Amino acid sequence: MSESTYSIMDSIKHLPKNIKESFVRREAGTPEQEQAANVFGNVFLHLHPVRVHVNALRPGYTLGLGLISFYLFLILVLSGILVMFYYTPSTELAYQNMKDLEYVVSFGVILRNVHRWSAHAMVALAFLHMCRVFYTGAYKAPREFNWVIGVCLLIVTLFLSFTGYLLPWDQLAFWAVTVGSNIASYMPWIGDKVRFLMLGGNEVGQMALLRFYVLHVAVLPLIAAVLVGVHFWRIRKDGGLSRPPSQLED
Numbered sequence: 433m434s435e436s437t438y439s440i441m442d443s444i445k446h447l448p449k450n451i452k453e454s455f456v457r458r459e460a461g462t463p464e465q466e467q468a469a470n471v472f473g474n475v476f477l478h479l480h481p482v483r484v485h486v487n488a489l490r491p492g493y494t495l496g497l498g499l500i501s502f503y504l505f506l507i508l509v510l511s512g513i514l515v516m517f518y519y520t521p522s523t524e525l526a527y528q529n530m531k532d533l534e535y536v537v538s539f540g541v542i543l544r545n546v547h548r549w550s551a552h553a554m555v556a557l558a559f560l561h562m563c564r565v566f567y568t569g570a571y572k573a574p575r576e577f578n579w580v581i582g583v584c585l586l587i588v589t590l591f592l593s594f595t596g597y598l599l600p601w602d603q604l605a606f607w608a609v610t611v612g613s614n615i616a617s618y619m620p621w622i623g624d625k626v627r628f629l630m631l632g633g634n635e636v637g638q639m640a641l642l643r644f645y646v647l648h649v650a651v652l653p654l655i656a657a658v659l660v661g662v663h664f665w666r667i668r669k670d671g672g673l674s675r676p677p678s679q680l681e682d
Contacts, residue, residue, distance in 0.1 A: 488673040493568070497561035502660060504554040508592075509653065511547040519599070521645035523638050526601035551593050558589050570673075578666040581659055588656045595648035601641055609636050609644070 488494070518533045518540065520526060533540035562582060565571055571579035594612070598605040613636070617627040632639025667673065 485672060494673060495560075495564060497557050497564055501554055501557045501561055504550050504557065505656065505660065507550045508547060508554065511543060511550065512649065512653075514543055515547055516649065521599070521642050523601055523641055526599060526641065530600045530602075547596075551596055555589055555593050558586050562586055575666070575670050578663060578670060581663045581666060585656065585659050585663060588652055588659065592648065592652045592656065595644045595652065598641070598644045599648060606636060609640055613640075 515533070518537055519529045530544070533544050535541070537543075565579065565582065594608075598609055609631075613627045613630050616630060617623040619626055628634065630640065630643065631637075632643050
């Protein structure tokens with residue numbers, strides 16, 4: 433066999449071990465070391481590293497895209513809670529609630545625009561953050577697992593944007609639900625069941641709006657919060673922010 437064939441077979445042989453080590457990379461030690469590792473491994477007790485490389489503080493390297501996306505998520509949570517005081521997930525009231533928020537409620541138009549434009553900005557910046565990570569090679573070992581978490585966060589962000597887009601229940605929202613559910617129905621074998629699950633029935637109506645509302649205000653934000661916590665924890669465990677290969681040993 434050629435040398436490349438041996439290399440491929442060796443990679444396949446060590447694949448289970450590499451997958452395991454991508455989740456947890458810590459060898460057993462003395463009881464004192466184990467206690468220290470529990471503290472250092474806890475996201476609440478030790479989120480930030482003891483030392484920060486000077487390159488991580490250089491604005492031109494990361495552009496702060498990840499942190500800005502996180503701050504936008506916090507703004508969305510706060511503004512979304514305030515919007516919920518004026519919104520009813522009803523096909524008869526949802527559109528009127530949005531109009532009242534825009535024209536009747538004091539500063540309501542500002543509140544709605546803060547929520548809407550923050551959502552647009554978060555989608556754009558999360559995508560740019562992924563591009564920056566890919567461009568700088570920050571997805572490579574030992575950060576493969578965190579790259580997967582980041583991809584999941586981007587997908588959740590897109591779903592949050594899509595479900596929020598539907599809640600005003602205007603013509604754009606109605607046809608977006610119709611088109612989205614019809615696309616889902618083309619999935620092999622389970623398409624019709626997925627469409628029925630999305631709509632809560634066979635047609636676009638009250639149950640569909642209610643399901644997207646629950647996804648937008650409860651399920652997806654909770655998933656996003658958990659993934660953000662794991663994402664930050666893995667950054668800490670993987671040695672802080674990535675940096676150019678020439679500086680990895682500094």
